[in-house]
Amino acid sequence: MPVTPVYIICSPRPLVGKTLIARLLSEFLLLKNGTVNSFDINLKEPSLLDYLPGTTETADVIDTYGKMQLMDRLIVDDGIAKVIDLGFHAFDEFFKMTGEIGFLKEATRRHVAPIILFVADIDRVSARAFPMLQQQIPPNALITIDNEHVVRGELPTAMEAGRVLRISALPTFLKTYVDRLSFSFTGYLRNEKDSSTELHQWIRRNYSSFRDLELSLLLQGRRPLLAPPDS
Amino acid sequence: MAKPVVIVVGADKGGVGKTTVSRTLLDYFSANNVRTRAFDSEFPRGTLKRFHPDVTEIVDMTTTSDQMKIFDTLNAGTSVTVIDVRAGLLSPALASLRDIGFLDAAKSGQITFAVFHILGPSIASLDEIAETANFMIGAKYFLVKNFINDTQFFQWDQATYNSYFHRIKDATDLTIPKLNEMAYEQVEVSSVPFLKFVANKGTNDEAANYSFVLRGYVRHWLANVWSEFDRIKLTDLVGAGKPMTRSGEK
Numbered sequence: 001m002p003v004t005p006v007y008i009i010c011s012p013r014p015l016v017g018k019t020l021i022a023r024l025l026s027e028f029l030l031l032k033n034g035t036v037n038s039f040d041i042n043l044k045e046p047s048l049l050d051y052l053p054g055t056t057e058t059a060d061v062i063d064t065y066g067k068m069q070l071m072d073r074l075i076v077d078d079g080i081a082k083v084i085d086l087g088f089h090a091f092d093e094f095f096k097m098t099g100e101i102g103f104l105k106e107a108t109r110r111h112v113a114p115i116i117l118f119v120a121d122i123d124r125v126s127a128r129a130f131p132m133l134q135q136q137i138p139p140n141a142l143i144t145i146d147n148e149h150v151v152r153g154e155l156p157t158a159m160e161a162g163r164v165l166r167i168s169a170l171p172t173f174l175k176t177y178v179d180r181l182s183f184s185f186t187g188y189l190r191n192e193k194d195s196s197t198e199l200h201q202w203i204r205r206n207y208s209s210f211r212d213l214e215l216s217l218l219l220q221g222r223r224p225l226l227a228p229p230d231s
Numbered sequence: 232m233a234k235p236v237v238i239v240v241g242a243d244k245g246g247v248g249k250t251t252v253s254r255t256l257l258d259y260f261s262a263n264n265v266r267t268r269a270f271d272s273e274f275p276r277g278t279l280k281r282f283h284p285d286v287t288e289i290v291d292m293t294t295t296s297d298q299m300k301i302f303d304t305l306n307a308g309t310s311v312t313v314i315d316v317r318a319g320l321l322s323p324a325l326a327s328l329r330d331i332g333f334l335d336a337a338k339s340g341q342i343t344f345a346v347f348h349i350l351g352p353s354i355a356s357l358d359e360i361a362e363t364a365n366f367m368i369g370a371k372y373f374l375v376k377n378f379i380n381d382t383q384f385f386q387w388d389q390a391t392y393n394s395y396f397h398r399i400k401d402a403t404d405l406t407i408p409k410l411n412e413m414a415y416e417q418v419e420v421s422s423v424p425f426l427k428f429v430a431n432k433g434t435n436d437e438a439a440n441y442s443f444v445l446r447g448y449v450r451h452w453l454a455n456v457w458s459e460f461d462r463i464k465l466t467d468l469v470g471a472g473k474p475m476t477r478s479g480e481k
Contacts, residue, residue, distance in 0.1 A: 064413040068444045075443045101447020 003113040004077045005217055010086040011119040012129040017147045018119055021167065022048050022085035026055060027185045028210045029081045037080050039070060042087035050181055061094050071103065077111040091129065099136050113217055119145045120159045130159055140220060165209050174199050235305035236343040236469045241316030241324065243359050247351035248377040250278045252407060253315040255456045257283050258426045260311055265471045269313040270301050272320060279315045281422050292324055302333060311469050325366040338369030345371040345468060352382035357395040364399045371468060372402045378409040403463055408455050414448040417441060425453050
């Protein structure tokens with residue numbers, strides 16, 4: 001039986017492309033599965049809710065009530081993929097909480113598969129955050145996102161160790177184009193007849209990466225997921 | 232036959248978390264397969280009994296008949312007796328124990344006697360230590376710092392802190408961390424032991440539907456409390472050997 005994936009897109013830094021990746025992934029899952037539940041914990045940055053209001057809910061991890069509202073839904077094995085756009089301001093609190101409440105262990109027990117998509121940057125805050133995640137997250141559930149628009153060069157060595165998913169940079173005019181609130185990646189694929197355009201190929205390339213990610217998740221679902229490192 | 236063990240949990244000040252600590256003790260002994268009975272002196276209502284009805288009896292410790300009910304039955308086969316002494320009754324209860332010769336029996340080693348003195352972060356609470364310590368010859372005396380809020384037990388003022396916590400020889404400090412407020416309230420509402428709450432079970436072991444987040448907070452907190460009990464070798468104290476390995480604890 002396939003597991004229910006929970007994709008958590010995160011970084012302790014603002015403006016590294018979390019919402020862009022959350023949009024892409026949400027639209028991919030919506031296209032592939034016909035359904036997705038996205039959560040926007042990103043109210044101080046450009047918001048996923050603004051882009052995908054039909055499938056996105058706001059959530060917060062400031063107080064216990066907010067944590068309950070979010071986590072009690074993430075832990076449900078309902079077959080619907082979840083995407084979390086985790087704002088930089090909520091990064092520490094979120095992972096402190098997941099560590100305390102034993103989220104990963106309970107998720108494994110309930111056939112839910114959290115996948116942490118860490119958007120890399122070359123600053124000290126990111127360099128400190130990554131080992132913290134490595135301590136808490138099993139290697140097969142921690143994926144580094146190498147957003148070329150942010151890193152512009154080689155990834156820090158520590159972040160290269162595990163699985164890396166590369167997002168190539170878009171030219172500025174295309175970046176401005178996809179940043180419009182009315183823009184839809186899947187809509188573009190459907191409506192743009194010329195499949196040789198740079199944006200067309202960029203979207204397809206990223207959708208292919210997500211499909212590979214899903215496939216590896218399916219394979220994981222057939223054997224026990226690795227236990228968290230601290231268990 | 233094993234020596235009877237009596238653990239008194241109390242404080243003269245109210246609202247410092249006596250019953251909460253008693254509940255963690257009962258859960259700890261239950262998890263370590265130590266046969267335990269409890270007396271709840273919050274007569275006539277009883278709070279401990281609400282959470283652990285199977286092992287708890289409500290008693291009025293000011294009456295001789297109920298004192299007999301507790302202390303004349305110590306050899307009845309149960310290895311540990313936990314007494315949750317209600318607010319204001321700790322000093323009188325210890326005085327009664329002295330008067331009936333119980334403290335002498337503890338001193339001579341016939342009985343293992345421990346007092347968990349629950350302290351809140353206030354001078355009024357800490358001032359009780361000196362008075363209670365007078366009764367502690369022959370007993371294991373635990374000063375339990377119960378963090379019911381975000382205060383620090385005057386640790387920022389070393390002189391004040393030392394005057395309370397380092398003055399009594401042979402007293403052992405114990406720290407009970409703060410439990411998330413909503414988690415605490417949810418367990419209150421559900422009226423089950425912490426262990427059952429963590430296991431998502433109701434009063435009669437039926438499946439419950441407690442929040443996963445709140446259960447997680449309680450599990451984490453209980454593991455921290457129990458690690459303090461492990462640190463003071465509580466199972467050794469009650470003659471049950473080493474604590475059992477508990478999965479999922481950090």
